[in-house]
Amino acid sequence: MTADIYKTMKANVEAVVDETPLIKTFVLKTEEAFSFQTGQFIQFTVPGEGEAPFTPSSSQFQKEYFETTIMKAGRVTGIIHSLKENDTVGIRGPLGKGYPLKEFESREILILGGGVGMAPLRSLLLTLLDEKDKYGRIVLLYGAKNPVDIVYSGQFAGWKKRGAEIYRSVDKCETDQWKEKIGVVTELFDEVKLNPSKGIAVVCGPPVMMKFGTFKLLEIGYKPENIYLSMEKNMSCGLGKCGHCALGKYFACKDGPVFKYSLIKDIGDIWD
Amino acid sequence: MKFLRKENLETFVEKMNRDSDIFYPEHNTNGSYSWARYEKGKTLSITGHRTVLPLKYFFFPPAENLKEKTGKPAIIFGARGCDVRGLQLLKKIYLDDPEDIYFRKDTLVFSADCTSCHQNCFCTVLGDEPWAEDDFDLNFSFARDGFLISAGGKKGNEILKNNSDLFEEASDSQKMEMLNARSKTKEYLRKQNEDKKINLKVCAEKAGENLDVFEKYAQTCVSCGACTNVCPACFCFFLAEGKENKIRYSDSCQYPGYARVAGGANPRRKMTPRFKHRILCKFLYRPAMQEIKGCTGCGRCISGCQGKINFRDVLLDIQAGEKR
Ligand code: SF4
Ligand code: FES
Numbered sequence: 322m323t324a325d326i327y328k329t330m331k332a333n334v335e336a337v338v339d340e341t342p343l344i345k346t347f348v349l350k351t352e353e354a355f356s357f358q359t360g361q362f363i364q365f366t367v368p369g370e371g372e373a374p375f376t377p378s379s380s381q382f383q384k385e386y387f388e389t390t391i392m393k394a395g396r397v398t399g400i401i402h403s404l405k406e407n408d409t410v411g412i413r414g415p416l417g418k419g420y421p422l423k424e425f426e427s428r429e430i431l432i433l434g435g436g437v438g439m440a441p442l443r444s445l446l447l448t449l450l451d452e453k454d455k456y457g458r459i460v461l462l463y464g465a466k467n468p469v470d471i472v473y474s475g476q477f478a479g480w481k482k483r484g485a486e487i488y489r490s491v492d493k494c495e496t497d498q499w500k501e502k503i504g505v506v507t508e509l510f511d512e513v514k515l516n517p518s519k520g521i522a523v524v525c526g527p528p529v530m531m532k533f534g535t536f537k538l539l540e541i542g543y544k545p546e547n548i549y550l551s552m553e554k555n556m557s558c559g560l561g562k563c564g565h566c567a568l569g570k571y572f573a574c575k576d577g578p579v580f581k582y583s584l585i586k587d588i589g590d591i592w593d
Numbered sequence: 594m595k596f597l598r599k600e601n602l603e604t605f606v607e608k609m610n611r612d613s614d615i616f617y618p619e620h621n622t623n624g625s626y627s628w629a630r631y632e633k634g635k636t637l638s639i640t641g642h643r644t645v646l647p648l649k650y651f652f653f654p655p656a657e658n659l660k661e662k663t664g665k666p667a668i669i670f671g672a673r674g675c676d677v678r679g680l681q682l683l684k685k686i687y688l689d690d691p692e693d694i695y696f697r698k699d700t701l702v703f704s705a706d707c708t709s710c711h712q713n714c715f716c717t718v719l720g721d722e723p724w725a726e727d728d729f730d731l732n733f734s735f736a737r738d739g740f741l742i743s744a745g746g747k748k749g750n751e752i753l754k755n756n757s758d759l760f761e762e763a764s765d766s767q768k769m770e771m772l773n774a775r776s777k778t779k780e781y782l783r784k785q786n787e788d789k790k791i792n793l794k795v796c797a798e799k800a801g802e803n804l805d806v807f808e809k810y811a812q813t814c815v816s817c818g819a820c821t822n823v824c825p826a827c828f829c830f831f832l833a834e835g836k837e838n839k840i841r842y843s844d845s846c847q848y849p850g851y852a853r854v855a856g857g858a859n860p861r862r863k864m865t866p867r868f869k870h871r872i873l874c875k876f877l878y879r880p881a882m883q884e885i886k887g888c889t890g891c892g893r894c895i896s897g898c899q900g901k902i903n904f905r906d907v908l909l910d911i912q913a914g915e916k917r
Contacts, residue, residue, distance in 0.1 A: 326691045327659055327832060327839045371834045528858050555854045557832045557844075562686055562693055564829035564846065567870065570878035593860040 326560055329366045329411030330355065334404050335386055340472045344437055345402055346378065346390040351412055357381055358419030359448040360441065360551070360579045364559050365389065366411030367404070371397040374416075374556040376578075378440040380447035381419075390440035390472060416559040417578050420445055420523065420549060429457040429516050433534050435464050435506055435526025439472045441551050442525050450483045457520075460513060464490045464506025464530070468499050488512055506530060507537045517542035525551040532592040535582060545583035552577050552591070595753055595760040596767055598739040605759050606637050609668055609752075613701065616651065617670045618644045625711075631670070639671035639705040639733055642714060642723075643891050647825035648676035649683055652697045655822070659695050659839040666699040671733075675716050675889035677704050677725040679825030682885045684728075686828045695841070701748060704729040706771075707778050710785065713892025715905045717782040718791050721890060724775060736763075736770035789909060793886065796912050797877050804865070806910045811868040813900035818845030820894035820904070821871070826879075826887045846871055872907060 332355075336348040357363070359381045366372040373395075379388040393402045404410065430449065434442040442461075449459055461480070465471045468491055481487050488509045490502035502509055506526075522543050524534045531550060538548055554566035554573040561575030569588035571577065585591050597605060609615060610631060617637045619629035626644040628651075631637050651669055680702070687696040704725035707714075716723055725732055730749040734741040741763050744750045753760060821827040822843060829851075831844040844851065847867055853859040861867045875887035894904050 323692050323694055325659070325694055327693075327695075366834060369834060369836050372832075553854055553858070554860075555852050558830070560691060560693075562828070562830070563832060563844070564874075565831070565844070565851065567846070567852070567874070567878070569873075570881045590860045590866060593858060593862070 327413070327558070329364075329368075329372075329413050332410050332412045334406055334408045334410060336406055337404065340390060340474075341470050343394075344390060344392045344472055346388050347401070347404065348386055348388050349410070349412065350386040355387070355412065355415075356384060357387070357415035359422070359444045360419035361415040361417050362441075362556070362559070362574075362578055363389065363412050363414035363416060364556070365391070365401065366413065367397065367400050368409070368411055370400050372411070372413070373397040373401070374559060374574075376441035376444060376551070377415075378443045380444065380451050382448065382451045390437065390443070392437040413559060416556075417574055418576070420579055422448070425449075425521050426455050427457055429520040430459050431515060431520055431522040431538075432459070432461045433463075433506065433522060433524045433526070433538070434461070435530035435534070436466070436470060437472060438526030438530070438551070439463060442523065443473060443476075445523060446480060446485060450480065450485060453484050458486060459484065460486045460488075460515065462488050462490075462506060462509040462513070464492070464509070464526075466492045468494055486513070505533070507533055510537060510541060515541070518544070521547050521549070523549045523551075528553075528592050539582075545586055546581050548582040549579050550582055550585070551579055552585070554578070594763040594768065595742040596736070596739055596763040597733075597742055597760055601759050602637065602740070605756060606631060606670070607633065608756060609670075612665060613668045614665050615668045615670050628669075637670060639703075640708045640735070641671075642707045642710045643673045643675055643893070645823075645893070645896075647823060647891070647893065648672050648680060648702075649825055649828075651700050652680070652683060653687070653695065653830070653841065653843075655843045657695065657841045658835060659841055660837070662695065662697065662699075666701065667697070668701040668703055670703045671705045672702050672725070672729070673707055673891070674704065674721065674723055674725040675714075675891040676825045677702060677728050678721060678885075678889045679891075681728050682826045682879060682883055682887055683828050685883045685885060701730045702728070703731045703733060705733040706735060706775060708735060708774065710778065710781050711892060711896070712785060713895040713903075713905075714782060714890065715786050715789065715892055716890035717779060718786045718789050718905065719793065719886070719888065719890040722775075723778045723782060734771040735774045736767040738767075741767055741771045786905075789905065791905075791908050791912060793876060796908055797880070799914050800873055800877060800911050803911050803914065804869070806907065807869040807872070808865050809910070810900075810902050810907055811864040813902060814847065814864055814868055815899050816847050816849055816864065816867070817899045818847050819897035819899060820902075821845040821847055823893040823897045824887075825889055825891055825893070826875070846874070872904075872911070876908075 331352040332349040338346040378390040557563045557565040561572040566573040615631035618626040687693045707723035729745040879887040
């Protein structure tokens with residue numbers, strides 16, 4: 322008999338890190354060996370309660386444990402947020418296709434992120450930094466609503482040290498504590514010189530930000546086939562069976578979740 | 594091709610019933626057909642047309658605890674061509690890499706030619722035949738004194754071999770009778786679909802743009818999901834977490850919350866995009882990705898629709914390229 326594709330593997334919650342008032346990072350150690358390629362996702366199961374899809378936020382080379390960063394947004398994520406150290410959860414995956422890192426080699430990589438969309442992008446960024454010599458410039462443009470909404474706020478300095486160029490913005494800030502850009506994330510494009518005709522751009526964030534981010538990239542000369550979007554869809558099976566994640570003719574869980582913009586640009590409603 | 598005399602059907606069914614549960618289309622007093630379990634003493638009949646509920650639920654029940662499969666394998670005796678074609682798509686989805694072990698691929702399909710048709714049947718309009726051409730284990734066609742039987746694979750051939758005492762070689766005149774019976778059914782279908790011509794290529798080309806048509810029909814859709822539930826080719830489900838194992842519930846892309854993500858965003862919050870998605874899934878997306886269309890012309894969606902939507906007419910409207 323072949324294996325049960327819906328079976329979860331047990332994982333232990335090693336640590337829970339508060340990132341923002343609504344976002345936590347869970348450090349998980351699986352019972353069996355587990356590895357993933359950055360960009361792939363997992364189904365996170367709370368036994369007897371439900372499951373929801375998330376992308377690991379740690380480097381794919383980090384093997385002893387992995388991390389996933391989760392925003393409280395509904396019933397299942399609410400239960401996940403109440404988890405404590407040493408609780409047992411379930412994991413299914415890795416699911417979907419990762420970023421085609423081979424195609425990224427020796428090219429300039431722009432990472433454009435918004436809000437909790439930084440979670441999968443952190444995995445990508447850390448993976449790239451682990452093999453920094455293979456790639457060209459690594460530039461991160463990141464925007465959040467308020468300074469308190471910035472995830473991984475203590476980590477940006479370390480990423481800079483490892484060679485990433487980082488520009489950040491917040492939509493608004495009531496106090497004068499914020500010394501960087503105030504405005505939407507696309508305004509950061511004014512501050513950095515990029516090589517759009519040859520570069521790769523990777524986008525992940527809330528739907529509106531993905532939409533305007535992509536339009537901006539196209540406007541400044543990025544090619545549709547060089548723009549990669551992480552499409553958040555309602556994944557259920559994660560295996561191309563249940564139909565929930567349909568994105569035009571694709572199943573985002575199996576054919577994605579990362580898509581070249583050129584592949585999906587003609588499908589209506591991709592930004593909703 | 595083999596021949597089974599009418600009077601030998603019961604013996605054959607009894608033999609098959611030893612290791613399998615047999616289901617067949619029982620004729621209801623209102624003229625419709627429902628799946629019934631065969632028991633000794635019942636008369637198994639395989640004439641008629643498609644049942645009210647599709648074949649697919651023998652392969653994945655509408656609500657299913659995903660744990661070890663129990664029960665004997667089933668034989669579906671009298672499955673129709675349309676349902677068998679629907680099954681081809683379901684198999685691609687469920688059995689292609691990675692295989693879903695809960696899909697009951699041990700279910701045997703003994704298809705039977707349609708000898709009548711339901712008023713909403715339009716398989717022939719889509720270019721299909723009112724009988725199964727492949728993907729069955731055995732197919733039963735009709736002649737005056739019995740059934741012509743072809744095997745569609747290893748299992749079917751084994752069954753014929755193991756019961757060879759019951760079968761004869763089919764004669765040419767019996768084959769003629771079978772062809773006559775088949776044309777008779779096709780003639781019924783032609784009559785009831787007179788002047789309805791659908792060119793799926795044209796439909797596929799026009800479907801993407803023709804929002805008017807989707808808007809028009811979406812107006813009466815009440816998102817009940819009846820169409821997807823009775824469709825022999827709809828495969829969508831929701832995977833839920835049970836107390837001890839996962840549970841699979843059949844789901845519908847026509848439900849408002851179907852595509853909603855955790856943060857609340859929903860690409861198909863409105864009815865029109867949902868309705869459009871269902872049609873495009875059947876005539877554009879599945880043909881593009883699985884190389885099989887997602888509609889078999891069984892017309893169950895028409896029978897089941899609470900909003901009185903005639904899906905055959907939806908196709909005709911799309912093809913016409915404007916509101917009719
Ligand atoms: S759609 Fe065609 S194959 Fe199906 S029941 Fe009707 S006549 Fe038979
Ligand atoms: S989540 Fe089930 S098909 Fe993609």
